[in-house]
Amino acid sequence: MTQSVKVRSGTVPPPTAPKRLSVPGGTLGSWFLPVVAAVIMFVVIFAVAPAASSYLGLSLLLSSLLPLVLACLAQMFVIAAGDVDLGIGSFVGLVNVTVAAILPTHTLPGILLLIGLVVAYALMGMLIAVRRLPSIIVTLGMSFVWLGLAILILPTPGGTVPEGIVSFVDWSPPLVPGTIVAIVVVTVVVALFLNRTRYGAVLRGSGSNPEGIRRAGWSVVRTKMALYGIAGLLGVLSGIVLSGQAASGDPNIATSYVLLSIAGVIVGGGSFRGGDISPVGTVAGALVIGLIATLLQFLDVPSSYQVGTQGLVLVLILVLRAGVTWWRRRVETGGLA
Template identity: 40%
Template sequence: MTMLGTPPADLVDATAVPRPTKLKRRLPSSGGWTAGALLVVVAVVTGVLRPATVSSMGASLLLGPALPLVFASLAQMVIILVGDFDLGIGYAVGLVNVFTATALTTDVWLGAALMIAMVLAYVAMGAIVELFHVPAIVVTLGASFIWLGVGLTVQPTPGGTAAGWLETATNGTWPVIPEPVYIMAAGALASWWLLRRWRYGVVLRALGNNRAALENSGWSPVWTRLGAYALAGALVDIAGLLTTSVTTSADINASATLTLITFAVVVVGGCRFQGGIVVPAGVVCAAVAFSLLASVLSFMNVTAAWNTAVEGLVLVAAVGAKWLIEGFRRYFRSREA
């Protein structure tokens, strides 16, 4: 959160030379290799433990439930990109789940309007954060209670149904590889293009990385943050819609646990918590890996209680490994010099 207290060292350097330069396109990043490796390991272990999963049908059944986490993590990635944290993302996805398993089923237009309202709510959160300099964590924590309250008001107990078209949408048979893989790849590609190739994507990344450079280049940090929150809101909508298509029911509490996992996924996926760096493919790989990890634990007859601890430990291990690697790099560089 660059707006809280100290700016990162690179920002201070940049402010010393205020000149309207083009924003840098690429920033150094560890890339999504950690996440890719983790995914391969977890997938191989899954295949060895349960050979039946190594088929189009088996993979489809395993990967389908990973879809909400993939898109929730991409949404969290966008929020972290601009230097914020979303502590309400679990309930936000849950609320869209409730909307799309109740209103959308009976009236497509009402459902669509509610989903647009969710995007606007995210824009409003971004406006509060940017205009009043309130830490995003307080706003999103407060908002999480609003999501929960609205969700409980609409659907007090788990219930509702998915529209027929929505249920079949993710269960289709697609050529060569299972359908969930197409959807995940589309999410990764779209985010990659939006954030790494599109000209405005550079602006979004600049806000989290180098706010001064952004302002010197003549861009408005207000509109940039609103844009990022709108994109995150749209991704939350997709995550909620996919939750409904996977679970075919409305339950505001079912998605609550997503919040912590998205943080773990984003950091293992190769993004930087201080903002500025995004690796959509890494985030998608990490999301699938975390989702499979839960299956692996249940295949090994480990109590479900361990899931949360394993997720917490993987997060700590991933960050610890990064810290060690950077330490070694610095050590060897100092020896060369």
């Protein structure tokens, strides 16, 4: 998180130096708890169903979570700008029907449309920044646009996803399932970009301290466009992966991603203050969100209780996170907080 200080034009305001351990994935307190929660869930699942720890078991367990991980990371970049995206689910659905209904017969127009969707996301960020519009209203309105376009392209579920995409998503390297490789690579790339590059610090600072970024010579409008553009790119990747797994198109295939992605970011240590995010925590939060339902099924929890139990688990994690934050602040302030 950056501070507003006078510096040379074109430089980045120096970040604060809190008394905590800093790593490429963010501060220890922000990502540690969701990572522990995800590990505990894996341990319990493996204890209840040992077959889940095999190569095939891990592939089946995690394959459906990769699109959610990408959607949560997309939501994380929007939340980094201090905004909330209520259209990510419909956007992923639009990408899905584009891949299933347009790419097989019109490859070039389909690719151009996917690129145009990323550009449209960046322009949406520019509109929000320039006109100072509420992101909730804009993204909610755009969610209907994305859904309407998806229904125009594919009114009913169907279509055929190109075999190349299906084969790529089903990639099975030796020793480690391809889904694990993909999750690790995406997590490392995003974490290093946001926490170990100058422009990553600028992007985080534009959400937490836009005035400081402006005084440093950076355009807040452009940084918000970049955050939304990256979110759009991750949303397109989420839709492509989801299409490869489903092998068909459905405009409503990812409607649940709106709330799940927000929950994944918050459970993963992020906040709505802008700039306060953790890529590692977000990925862990996405895994926690996705594994809760699987864990409850393995524990034979009746379906009528599963929704309530999922909510209780999430609330428990958030309470523990609040406790960790309170304890860390006491340590930093010498017991004054």
